[in-house]
Amino acid sequence: TTAQAEPLGLGREALPEEVAAWNTDIRPDGQGLPEGSGSVLQGEEVFADQCAVCHGDFAEGVDRWPVLAGGHGTLKSRNPVKTIGSYWPYLSTAYDYIERAMPFGNARSLSSDEIYGIVAYLLYMNDLVDDEFVLSKENFTEIHLPNEANFVADDRPDTPTMAQAEPCMTNCKESVEITARAQVIDVTPEDAGIPE
């Protein structure tokens, strides 16, 4: 281990049961996956029961709730539809997130098999597996999502900086025109304290 300052002796050792209770996170390499499995058909049933009221029977999203399937080929368009199938890089994220935060308002209520089933159903709704598919701890990391390769490192700063030039202070432009106005769109809350 790295050389550290002398411990103060604060805190206490975590018991294995305590670590197991909270340590549920899943990594892309499968670290953290629990035992279990679920089929597309089992997942469809749980999804209809627990998820469809917001996300739609086919994961297409109800009203403003998130769309979980579809959107393939839209990322370069004016209105990208970013779903598990079209955008997410790793399947592990779906398991981890459903386990910790879904259903919205009743989190941490699903069993491992139910989550495997829901994730299998979402793969099916995204046309990534057939309807016979069964997802399990064993085959989980064999699944690769379509957009995995399209995430790149942060390469900012990506605009001109002072390293290149001192910013202009005087006579910087010939003319200035207004090109867009918020009041034309008029979506600001009416009680926002803005004078009429």
Place this chain on the structure above:
Amino acid sequence: MKKEPRDIRPADGQSDNGRRRFLKGGLAALGGVAATSVAARAATPAPEITEVQEWNQFLGDGVAARPYGMPSQFEKHVVRRDVEWLTASRESSVNFTPLHDLDGIITPNGLCFERHHGGIAEIPPEKHRLMINGLVDRELVFTMDDLKRFPRVNRIFFLECAANSGMEWRGAQLNGCQFTHGMVHCVQYTGVLLKTVLEECGVKTNAKWLMPEGADASGMNRSVPLEKALDDCMLAFSMNGEALRPEQGYPLRLVVPGWEGNMWVKWLRRIEVGDQPWHTREETSKYTDLLENGKSRRFTWVMDAKSVVTNPSPQAPLRFKGPNVLSGLAWSGRGAIKRVDVTLDGGKNWVTADIQGPVLPKSLTRFYVNFEWDGKPLLIQSRAIDDTGYVQPTKNELRAARGTNSIYHNNGIQTWHVRENGEVENVEVS
């Protein structure tokens, strides 16, 4: 136009030289000297002065009436506001700090914007635990009492949501700096350096990443590189001298100076130490920045240099001709603000603003420009420069680099259009 030396205002926050000089605020010359004027005389005596007022005569509330004081009843409009159409539910949503009604650099606790993903967790402090597990010599559990026995630090930092100004990527949309720039606040945090607590656990040599996790119903989790954790991250239990507010993570939150607000995990219950990032939902589906070519940047942690004029602004119109004070905020996640320039003519000509108050790294910084308004339209902008030399870009420069679908990290220069009647509108200019 030749710039006169008196337009150069020191950015050290120490000089008073700028206070008495006024910038002429027409589209005409910058840097003109205000004409000496004599204050007008009232036509009749003011009753506020000549008549005895009730507060002059009768007793006010005693000391027991306000055990936890609130702002004056005349400041009821100074509140956080939300925009209902932005999100599908109020529990996974955001509201906005009323920047146009505030001054200085410290945000009052009750006005700090909120961003929750599963509502506000209400946690009795005696039931809260922080667990550190994974690649450490000792997996430990701490109570709040334990954490308050570690050596303590006090630090002032801004916290800005990665999505601040995100609704403005396609053009001017919301009318008010509260809505365009109000997902930011700045307070003094008290707590323990994360490094101190990690040392107590003994971080193993193969550790490279940390995963903070919240105790709320969203179980917020992110991946944080170990270098950042050992540099300046804090486990904070106080803000502005009192315990964290519930909506800010009571009883414990992570402080990640200069980095996007999402990583400042609230209601912090666990930190796992590992050798790889986790690629959680909040760093894959969310908080990744889609570019025009269909690729997405991930791990865009730092909040770049940014500024906004808070007054005048759409919620704070110009009401007087003659002398006025332009006020604004600047900040950078890469360090301290070195200079702020302001233009009144849409970027044709700029002057350097007065910085008043402390200039701290990764903190809000307050600037002023005193100007003389002649009643003509203005196009006001501010441009921040930080101590790395980074100059706040225009929105068009950002769009040229990223397109318009990034959602996050919009630090482009804001333009306010002041009309002849003093009303102010959010606009974009060529």
